[in-house]
């Protein structure tokens with residue numbers, strides 16, 4: 001059984017399809033990143049999965065409980081920690097009072113430890129909290145009952161870079177403790193650091209469901225080659241060569257034993273390595289650098305205006 005099982009889940013707001021036939025499973029013990037541009041449907045998916053709003057089509061189970069069965073879901077909530085995108089609290093309460101309230105409601109297994117790491121000013125009224133302090137309080141309240149499943153909507157928004165790092169480290173440790181984590185994010189570096197798989201949602205539809213390693217593999221390599229000869233761009237119009245730029249080298253470059261009109265070629269390569277090596281073997285290659293393409297590149301294909309594979313273009 002998956003921790004979250006989603007089958008054709010749809011939420012039609014009337015004038016807008018918030019999510020459209022989403023199907024995916026988050027396995028137990030997995031860290032799953034849910035990505036997509038603004039308005040793609042991430043919050044809608046999360047709120048629907050938590051039973052905070054009803055789906056208009058499809059079905060889903062969270063920890064084995066049908067999300068439309070309110071009683072079953074209430075039981076499951078004891079094992080779920082939910083961190084909303086914009087936590088709302090009674091502004092007149094102090095953090096400490098809220099801590100006591102949530103502790104009585106769901107149990108307190110680890111607030112001391114969480115407060116050491118994320119330290120909101122507990123004795124002040126929440127109304128006077130900064131955005132970051134509110135977020136830290138929300139993290140403590142969402143996780144103090146030590147839930148099996150952690151669901152978070154852009155959890156690091158509002159945190160400064162140091163606290164973002166601390167939070168990501170903490171989530172990595174929760175993963176090691178066997179927790180299942182499902183979270184939405186726009187921050188690719190954090191997704192790359194802790195997620196095993198990602199789902200990319202766009203205009204309400206899932207356009208990609210993949211493990212991070214495969215996604216990175218598909219994003220190709222950035223290749224920089226220096227050859228001794230002058231090169232015309234057509235010579236590298238191979239399948240899999242993208243964003244080719246050519247720079248004249250003048251003397252053949254540093255470390256070259258010969259002077260002459262060399263060329264530096266830079267491109268992203270997603271083709272077969274043998275084809276590239278065969279083409280390069282026609283030249284006097286002086287230097288080669290090969291790096292992973294940044295994850296940003298692959299995400300831009302889904303975030304950008306060009307319709308992504310899977311055919312979902314435009315707005316929902």
Ligand SMILES: Nc1ncnc2c1ncn2[C@@H]1O[C@H](COP(=O)(O)OP(=O)(O)OP(=O)(O)O)[C@@H](O)[C@H]1O
Nearest residue numbers: 013016017018036037038039040041042043044045
């Ligand atoms: N309560 C609502 N009533 C009507 N439309 C809504 C409602 N909530 C969201 N929508 C619409 O549903 C679509 C998905 O919104 P949602 O907030 O789920 O996106 P998101 O991916 O979480 O965006 P962001 O990254 O900006 O938080 C948007 O077009 C939004 O305007």
